[in-house]
Amino acid sequence: MNAPIPAVTLRDTPDHLLQALAKRFDKQFSQAMVVREQHGRDESAFTHVPPPAGVVFAETTQDVQDAIRLAASAHVPVIPFGVGSSLEGHLLAVQGGISVDVSRMNRVLEINAEDLTVTVQPGVTRMAVNAAVKDHGLFFPIDPGADASIGGMAATRASGTNAVRYGTMRENVLALEVVTASGEVIRTGTRAKKSSAGYDLTRLMVGSEGTLGVITEVTLKLYPLPEAVSAAVCSFPSIEAAVQTTIQIIQMGVPIARCEFLDRKSVAMVNKYAQLTLREEPMLLMEFHGSPASVKEQAEVVQELASDMGGQAFEWATTPEARTKLWTARHNAYFAAIQSRPGCRAISTDTCVPISQLANCLLDSVKEADASGIPYFLLGHVGDGNFHFGYLINPDDPEERAKAEQLNEWLVARALRLGGTCTGEHGIGLHKMDFLRAEAGDEAVNMMRAIKQALDPHNIMNPGKIFTYQG
Numbered sequence: 287m288n289a290p291i292p293a294v295t296l297r298d299t300p301d302h303l304l305q306a307l308a309k310r311f312d313k314q315f316s317q318a319m320v321v322r323e324q325h326g327r328d329e330s331a332f333t334h335v336p337p338p339a340g341v342v343f344a345e346t347t348q349d350v351q352d353a354i355r356l357a358a359s360a361h362v363p364v365i366p367f368g369v370g371s372s373l374e375g376h377l378l379a380v381q382g383g384i385s386v387d388v389s390r391m392n393r394v395l396e397i398n399a400e401d402l403t404v405t406v407q408p409g410v411t412r413m414a415v416n417a418a419v420k421d422h423g424l425f426f427p428i429d430p431g432a433d434a435s436i437g438g439m440a441a442t443r444a445s446g447t448n449a450v451r452y453g454t455m456r457e458n459v460l461a462l463e464v465v466t467a468s469g470e471v472i473r474t475g476t477r478a479k480k481s482s483a484g485y486d487l488t489r490l491m492v493g494s495e496g497t498l499g500v501i502t503e504v505t506l507k508l509y510p511l512p513e514a515v516s517a518a519v520c521s522f523p524s525i526e527a528a529v530q531t532t533i534q535i536i537q538m539g540v541p542i543a544r545c546e547f548l549d550r551k552s553v554a555m556v557n558k559y560a561q562l563t564l565r566e567e568p569m570l571l572m573e574f575h576g577s578p579a580s581v582k583e584q585a586e587v588v589q590e591l592a593s594d595m596g597g598q599a600f601e602w603a604t605t606p607e608a609r610t611k612l613w614t615a616r617h618n619a620y621f622a623a624i625q626s627r628p629g630c631r632a633i634s635t636d637t638c639v640p641i642s643q644l645a646n647c648l649l650d651s652v653k654e655a656d657a658s659g660i661p662y663f664l665l666g667h668v669g670d671g672n673f674h675f676g677y678l679i680n681p682d683d684p685e686e687r688a689k690a691e692q693l694n695e696w697l698v699a700r701a702l703r704l705g706g707t708c709t710g711e712h713g714i715g716l717h718k719m720d721f722l723r724a725e726a727g728d729e730a731v732n733m734m735r736a737i738k739q740a741l742d743p744h745n746i747m748n749p750g751k752i753f754t755y756q757g
Contacts, residue, residue, distance in 0.1 A: 296382045298341035303360045307340060307384065310352055314343045325367050325385040329620075330375040331631040332716060333681055338365060345390045347463065347471060347502040353386050354500065354746075355469035361744045366496040368409060368435030372442065373634050374715025375630040376495055380750040386500060388437055394418040395503070403477050405505045408437025409533040415506070415752035417526060424508040427452035430711065431617045437501045442713035443493030447498070447616070450536070450669030451543045451575070452509065454711065459492050463503030477505055495713050496748035498741050503532040512575035516585060516605040516613055517544075519590045520572070521565040525549060525652060525664075527595040528568045529645045532668045534591050536641050540584055545669030552619055552663040557599075558620030560615045563735035565599050570668075571616055573609070616665075623663040624675050630661075630678040635699035636718075638710030647704050648673055651697045656691050672710035698724070714752045722753060 307315045314756035316322075317340045318534070326337030339362075342353045357364045363383025370377060379385065391407035394415065398404070399422040406415060411433045413425045430439060430446035440462070445454035461475030474487035491498060494574045522528040532545055547570055548556065554566045572588060574581045589600055624632060639647045648668075655662050655675060657757075666673025675697065677690035698721050708714075719744045723731055731753050738745070738755055745755055 296336065297362060298726065299362050299382055299384065300360055303356060303362055304340055306356050306535075307342060307353065308680050310356065311342055311349070314345065314349070316341045316343070322385075324370070325365075325377070325387060326379055328370050328372045328375065328377050330373050330378075330715070330717065331374045331633045331679070331681065331687075332378060333631070335375075335378045335380060335638055336382065338383055338385040341367075341385045341387055343387050343390055347391075347465065349550060350386060350388070350465045350500050350502050351469045353384065354465055356382055358467060358469060358744065358746055361746060362636050363501070363655070363746050363749050365748050366437070366441065366500045367449070368438035369411065369433070369578065371432040371434050372438065372715065373636075373712045374709075374717045376442065376713060376715040376748070376751060377734075378716065380716065381404055383746070383749075388500070388502070389435065391437075391502065397422060397425060398477065399508075401477055402508045402510075403505055404508055405461075405503060406436055407503060408435060408440075408501045412436065412439065416630045419508055423511050423512050426458075426506055426508055428455055428458055431620065436506070439503050440492050440501055441494065441496050443711070445670075445711040447544045447546055447613070447667055448631055449672070450545055451541060452671065456489065456492055458507045458674070459488060459504060460507060461505035462488055462491055464491055464499040464501055466499045467744070467747050471502075475505070493713070495715065495751050497738060497751055498747060500747075502557055512543075512581075514578040515543075515573065515575055515609065516581050517571070517573045517609045518588075519564065519599075519601050519603075519612065520570050520589075520597045521567040521599045522592075523596045526645060526649060527569045527597065528570050529648055529668060531570065531588075531592050531595045531597060533641055533644060534595075535588055536669060538587070538591075540587055541576070541585065541589065542572060543575040543668060543670070544571065545667070546571040546616055547664075547666050547668040547673065548616070548619065549664040550622065552665050555622040555626045555663060556615050556619050559625055560618060562611075562615055564615075570597075571612060573613075619663065619665050620676065623678060626663075627661055627678045629680065632676040632678055633679045633687070633694060634712065635675040635677075635694050635697050636672070636709045636712040637706055638670065639701050639704050639706030641671045643704040643706065644654070644668060644671050644673075647697075647700055647706065650700060651675065653691075654693055654696055660686060660689050660693065667710075670710075671706070719751075719753055
């Protein structure tokens with residue numbers, strides 16, 4: 287059984303459009319099935335979705351403009367593609383159309399070290415940004431785990447492990463260049479720290495998931511590399527003890543940079559995958575940034591809080607090599623889980639709740655997951671109230687899929703009751719459209735549709751995502 291996909295009608299991609307694209311782009315355009323299939327899947331649980339009719343490998347903003355204008359002339363969908371790491375079906379061609387791959391638009395255009403900004407093309411990955419700015423004593427903190435493209439991170443309003451201190455893409459994107467559904471180029475925002483000039487189009491585009499335009503340039507905030515960095519792991523006798531420690535850290539105002547949680551199952555999976563010997567108990571992974579004195583003070587406070595909750599085996603990683611090994615293991619937790627059950631797919635949850643409600647939401651959800659019998663892993667950026675279950679299902683077993691989807695529905699309903707959201711960082715895509723209606727309400731979703739109608743009247747920009755809409 288395939289993942290449920292909203293009922294849509296595939297639009298024909300006429301031969302004359304494919305011929306026009308081939309003529310304009312030559313070797314930058316492909317209709318090879320292997321290329322189309324690569325651009326018709328992501329890391330979501332959706333399977334057997336028809337691939338796009340063709341793929342344009344854009345290298346310039348002009349390429350994106352021309353591809354959109356040609357597609358618009360035939361009312362054919364355009365789906366932006368970065369590195370394919372999305373988890374909610376964002377890049378699937380559910381209504382047909384062409385994929386516009388921006389991975390070759392991978393230049394760092396301008397580093398303004400004095401202003402703490404960098405301007406990049408959308409195909410640049412977060413690791414490439416940090417490699418480019420490191421010699422200036424700067425870094426870009428948004429770290430969603432995968433080496434995602436900056437354009438994709440902006441489009442989904444991504445965050446990750448550093449969000450508890452540095453915020454998300456919403457706070458760290460200053461300006462954009464976007465190609466609209468009509469093929470026009472607009473610029474939003476500036477490099478200035480603030481502005482009151484009209485509607486905030488930058489924030490409108492950040493998180494729009496490719497449904498309003500294709501991002502072709504991004505200006506980001508940078509931060510000075512901290513003078514001192516220290517990471518630590520601490521094991522706990524229970525999930526509740528780890529979560530309560532996190533709540534106390536945040537409520538006391540400790541400026542911790544990262545505070546990540548892994549349950550016992552996840553630690554065991556990571557140990558096997560990365561050949562580590564971490565204690566197989568609920569665990570917090572933490573990182574502290576600042577001066578040597580402030581880092582020491584933060585760590586001492588956290589260690590005392592952890593000890594009061596039964597935390598033990600508090601281990602430090604102070605060298606860059608040790609920290610890299612620790613965080614690489616955390617970032618590989620998803621792939622470790624997938625490998626723990628060969629052939630499985632993960633249905634991922636992405637709720638985020640106010641920190642005061644974290645324990646209630648998480649612990650009740652653990653009880654439901656344990657009772658279901660579905661294999662799962664649990665991890666999260668608990669410092670900002672965001673956590674993820676990954677239900678490991680046999681994609682061909684309808685009963686397992688139904689159980690996992692039910693668990694997800696119960697979790698989202700609980701998070702909403704507690705003042706939270708259905709998605710802290712993955713976005714809506716295909717999977718969470720009903721959850722968006724439950725969270726925002728019909729009137730707010732109708733306002734989103736009105737914006738879509740105004741900016742994309744023929745519904746060619748990544749149609750079938752965020753909400754149902756027929757242009």
